[in-house]
Amino acid sequence: MFLLCASGESVKVFSTATEECLHALQGHTDLITGVLLRPSNHLQAYSCSLDGTVRLWDFTDGILIRTYSIGYPIYGIYASAKHEGVIFIITPMHTDTNSELFQLVAVHLPQCGEQLVEAKELSAVLSNISSNPAASAFGREGQYIVSAKPLQLEVYFFKKHKSYSFFLKKDNQKGGKNTFTCITCHPTEDCIASGHEDGKIRLWRNFNHRKEYTYSTLHWHHSAVSSLRFTPEGTNLLSGGVESVLVQWRYNQESQRDFLPRLGGAITHISVSPDGALFCTSHSDNKITIIQSCVKVSAVIQGLVKGDRIRTDLMIEPRSKALVLNGKPGHLQFYSLQRDKLLYNLDIVQQEYIHESGLEQFEVVMAAFDASGSWLATVEERKQKAPELELNLKLWAFDDQKQSFVLNTTISAPHEGRITALCFPHVSDGQTTMLVSTSRDGHFKAWQLAAPAHTEDEGPSWSCDFLGAYHSLVPECCCFSADSSLLAVGFQEVVTVWTPASWELLTTLSQPPGAVRDLCFGRLSCSKYLLGATTSRLLCCWNLLTCSLEWVTSMDVSLLLADPLSENMAAFCFEAGSTDLFVFKPGEPRPLFSHKALCSGRVTHAVFVPREVMLESCDEASQWLNCSHLYFLTQSMDLLTFITKAEEDKLTASSKQLVVSDDVAMTPFHLLLGKHRDQLENPQAESRLSVEPIRQPSSSAGINELLQMPAHVLPSASFLCSMFVQSLLISVNKPSEQNKEKEEEMESEKEEEDSDGEMESRISRPEHMPSGESGCAAPALTKEEVRELRRLKKLDHSWMKGLLD
Amino acid sequence: MASYKPTNIPVYPKLGEKVTEETLYWKNYKTPIQIKEFGAVSNIHFSPVTPYNFAVTAFTRIHLYGLLSQEPVKTFTRFKDTAYCGRFRSDGQLLVAGCEDSVVRLFDVSGKVALRMFKGHTKAVHVTDFTSDRYQILTGSDDYTCCLWDIPNSAQLNTYQEHTDYIRCGVTSQLNRDLFVTGSYDHSLKVFDARVDKSVMTINHGHPVESLLLYPSEGLLVSAGGRYVRVWDLLKGGQPLVSLKNHHKTVTCLALSSNGQRLLSGSLDRHVKVYNTTSYKVVHNFDYPAAILSLALAPEDESIVVGMTNSILSIKHRKPSEEAKETAGHQRRRPSYRVYAHRKSYVPKQDDYLVSKPVRQHLAKYDKQLKKFNVSKALDTALETWIRGRKPEITVAVIRELDRRGTLKNALAGRDEQELSRLLSFLIANLVDARFAPVLITAAEMILDIYQSIIGQSPVVDKQLLHLQSLLERELDYQKDLLEVLGMLDTMFASSLPKIELPCSGISTSNGLPQGQSTASRPQVQVN
DSSP states (O other): OEEEEEETTEEEEEETTTOOEEEEEEOOSSOEEEEEEETTEEEEEEEEETTSEEEEEETTTTEEEEEEEOSSOOOEEEOOTTSTTEEEEEEESSSSTTOOOEEEEEEEOOOOSOSEEEOOOEEEEEEEEOSOGGGEEEOGGGSEEEEEETTEEEEEETTTTEEEEEEOOSOSSSSSOOOEEEEEEOSSSSEEEEEETTSEEEEEEOTTSSSOOEEEEEEOOSSOEEEEEEOTTSSEEEEEETTOOEEEEETTEEEEEEEEOOOSSOEEEEEEOTTSSEEEEEETTTEEEEEETTTEEEEEEEOSOOOSOOOSOOEEOTTTOOEEEEOSTTEEEEEETTTTEEEEEEESSOSOOOOOTTOOOOEEEEEEEOTTSSEEEEEEEEOSSSSSOEEEEEEEEEETTTTEEEEEEEEESSSSSOEEEEEOOOOSSSOOOEEEEEETTSEEEEEEEEOOSSTTSOSOEEEEEEEEESTTOOEEEEEEOTTSSOEEEEETTEEEEEETTTTEEEEEEEOOSSOEEEEEEOOGGGTTEEEEEETTTEEEEEETTTTEEEEEEEOOEEEEEEOTTSSOEEEEEEETTEEEEEEEOTTOSSOSEEEEEEEESOOOEEEEEEOSSOOOOOOSTTGGGSSEEEEEEOTTOOEEEOOOHHHHHHHHHHHHHHHHHHHSOOOHHHHHHHHHHHHHHOGGGHHHHTTOGGGOGGGOHHHHHHHHSOGGGSOOHHHHHHHHHHHHSOOOOOHHHHHHHHHHHHHHHHHHHHSTTOHHHHHHSOSSOTTSSTTOOOOOOOHHHHHHHHHHTTSOOGGGHHHHO | OOOOOOOOOOOOOOOSSOOOHHHHHHHOBOOOEEEEOSSOEEEEEEOSSTTOOEEEEETTEEEEEOSSOSSEEEEEOOOSSOEEEEEEOTTSSEEEEEETTSOEEEEETTOSSEEEEEOOOSSOEEEEEEOTTSSEEEEEETTSOEEEEETTTTEEEEEEOOOSSOEEEEEEOSSOTTEEEEEETTSEEEEEETTSSSEEEEEEOSSOEEEEEEOTTSSEEEEEETTEEEEEEGGGTSEEEEEEOOOSSOEEEEEEOTTSSEEEEEETTSEEEEEETTTOOEEEEEEOSSOEEEEEEOGGGOEEEEEETTSEEEEEEBOOOHHHHHHHHHHHHOOOHHHHHHHHHOOOOTTOOOOOOOOOOOOOHHHHHHHTTOHHHHHHHHTOHHHHHHOHHHHHHHHHHHHHHTOHHHHHSSOOHHHHHHHHHHHHHHTTOTTTHHHHHHHHHHHHHHGGGGTTTOHHHHHHHHHHHHHHHHHHHHHHHHHHHHHHHHHHHHHHSOOOOOOOOHHHHTTOOOTTOTTTTSOOOOOO
């Protein structure tokens, strides 16, 4: 079973069994608005996009079959088995872009073999409809199509070429909450189900008469119904909304309901597999849940959780090098940057999340790891505005057995005001036993890990050790020096430097006007410097040996951070609507690297991620990336990073290779043959490929196996011989062969169109979409090889797998 | 699908004294038995042999009590005046007592008439004791002298006239028959050796010495006088080891717990304090209704007997040990053999496929209601009598959870007189508790908003509301007073502390919080 999911400019195909993304159907150049199975062939799918094209895909293999160019942005797509060769799309009524009016248009798809077809036969069906694709639906066997406007239901009968409209009163109780949100039709009966803003579901019947229609109302959801779907047999109706509960109503016995609660974020879409065995819900937090129809979750496909806001800093968990940030409400997510995979969510708040808009929830606003990753401190807040602020400081210890963080201490109301900063000292070896928090109540507190006072207490816990203040100013930020012998706390205009050993105030530094917003100690050879960014657009650098100002420069620093492995510091500056990045050493006057107009808006979250292997880059401009990556989050919540030139080359090379290996079915022969093809394709990458272990035949278990295999289970010796010998050879480029293959390719492509998605066509099809990078003609197998493969398909060649490794 | 997360019941730090093993040990006594004596109980002494009778000296009598009896087993009444210091010999056969009339009497515990009368002192004898060889008696008197007497021929062996004030305490060494220590109101302790004619060591206590105690090893000597308990190292020539000042009135008596690990001191301030003899920290404290004059512990700490100035003798017996109770309970509740054997004995074989049963999440009653969004019922369950009384933190946690869900108003509304009065009585009991105040104040405000209109309809509710009002007024006054005290303390600290260039005002203002929240910011520690 496959699951298709429109995601940005590509359609992702997931396996429902393994939750893996098999391929991404790429080709659209704008946001994809709809995906639909082709009613006449369940192995093909249509997708429509705002770029004005509808594309037909073979999604099992990830091939683009045809592109229909419509010419207008498309907001939704519908098709029905009854209307062969016709699709219905939602387009704006006027060609100008900002039109608010939309129409449903029938498109006759021209039948011809071309790749790119311009579909011109358009006929309007319904006009002035909603652009929401969920607000229109096909009725029983494609006899009618239903569309909902805010307070009106319009049914168009194809047979009679007539449309009926049904109106709801604007507000039968309170507010205009009667509006339609989504609609679906019963597959075998004349029944329309509509979801409403106030959480009601109405079942409309008898609507082929203008006057005698009836409807019944179901009410369970407390806020808007966002998606409705009937199962293919029409026995059940599924509904979902912001409550994150999937409700299954029995058709005709609506009092019987099944619930599947706590699925995650708000449900945005529901879809049902054609055989009705699986349901699938997509959620607002970047998650897809696959549900067996006995109402049991069978799989979860989860990407980087997108919260409403990132309140915590970006952090790196020192043990797993995972990126840590806000995830699900009340959780921290641990996201592996190397594998691009969500590792796990850590429940910080540990309370039942109530899905209700306008409810004040606990939010994780602050988190910090100590240097060794054995402690995590989190701050959660509720009712930030109100005087009765609820605040909890929690400390989590890493449990080696569970490989996770376990709650050690909860400190409720650690401060009277909101906490502005939280930091652990950088202890290189040994245990961290201190935490400093600063708050708007004008104090900063040092928390100490104390051994249990009595033997019967279970383990060490944290308690307040010191409470400091400075002239009742509000501390905004704090920072420990690299060796943790100094603590700098920024009290508005004044930076105070304390020694944590005795909690004495050593000195104060200040550079008025403007409050200090960000503080950062230099590291390694620059550890005598303290940098501070002020609100008056100044970046100051103090020398702690002389306690004097070293230099000042005028820039509006929105974020200042230090690379943990080098002296480098990065400053994100907000300048004229966009952000500039400067990377510099505090001791040197010239920045190492600067990038103007990095992105629009302020960058407030960034992190240096230590590399696993240091780079030996000699390039001047990218030297600062030798120790760490720099990841940052833009205002539109995109996570971006910098890479060096060499890395970029490597990345593109590997992605090319990935394309090759993805496209070809993994027959055992693939790598035997594919190896040569790789070399043909990337002659420049030969040095890399020449170290493949296949060139050490003496150690290959596969060859041993081949020699010990009984003769009657082997393919013919004449075939094997050449293959075997070839695998031992060091191949050279044959440019002439490449040309020859190009001709073969055209032939095989025609074959493929006739036989929809057979095995052979899969192997011999081109690697790159024609619409993709043009001119990248890829080699394919020769015809002889294809034939041989076809012959060998029935044989058991699992033994050949040994050759692959 | 994540499972339902139950309501988080915060663990509040225990207010008041910390529960330690010590407190558990010393609290494990039954309620005291109180016996009225004829006068102030000046001395209690346990017989060193079974059945561990104890002699209680009060006014003109000495009563012998059995360990578990509440009636005296025997009474010695042949005193002309107030008796002092009834003490057993180490074989438990003889009893000696001093008297106001300066005569020392020796009794056989089974007889009534005194076996010997030692006459020689000129004033009241407050101190008597047997030496460790059992043949001699030490006495100390208000005539500033102490004497040694021979029991067989009732002769005065030796007299020491070194003290310059009343001798009010003395103790003989249990290891050496010749050594004894006396303490006097002249602030000094003297160690005597019967083989020489004068004291061998003099230690200045600094206050009139009321009581003396030798450790079983006899290396350490404990003296009590004034508000001080002092420990001296005899082997180092009477070097002071530690000075304890934990009472606020004169310490009158000392005792060691049977294993010598704990030292007890009783005082006129009506407290008995228990010290750890390694750290000399107070580990426990007993309160008594009157000033304490005498104190004794039965062997194995089986009972604590305290005599007071109001002539009351208080006896606390140890509760039977936990183990004995536990084994009895275990036997009663053991399941039948079949069930027991079946569950335990079946071991899955190697190739068995184990189908694990999904673990059913157990939810408390209020959580079940909360899961179903039955907010009123959830509050009702949390307000059940035993939860409300025993574990108010659960009720408060449920109220907090309802508030978080934004449904507290719905849960509080629509209650009849009985339910409302239950709610109000909970508020009255817990509103001023600093741990619960932030949550309950919100709830109280909501209740007043909702039920404003029905005030005056029910006398019960009106009475409770008035009570609540007076409670709040009183609390406001307390807070005001506290703030005043805090201000005074601040000025005192500011003037008394040496002037350091420390711009931090934190030390003194850490508790200077606005009223109503004075303890809300106390770190709450929850150990998981």
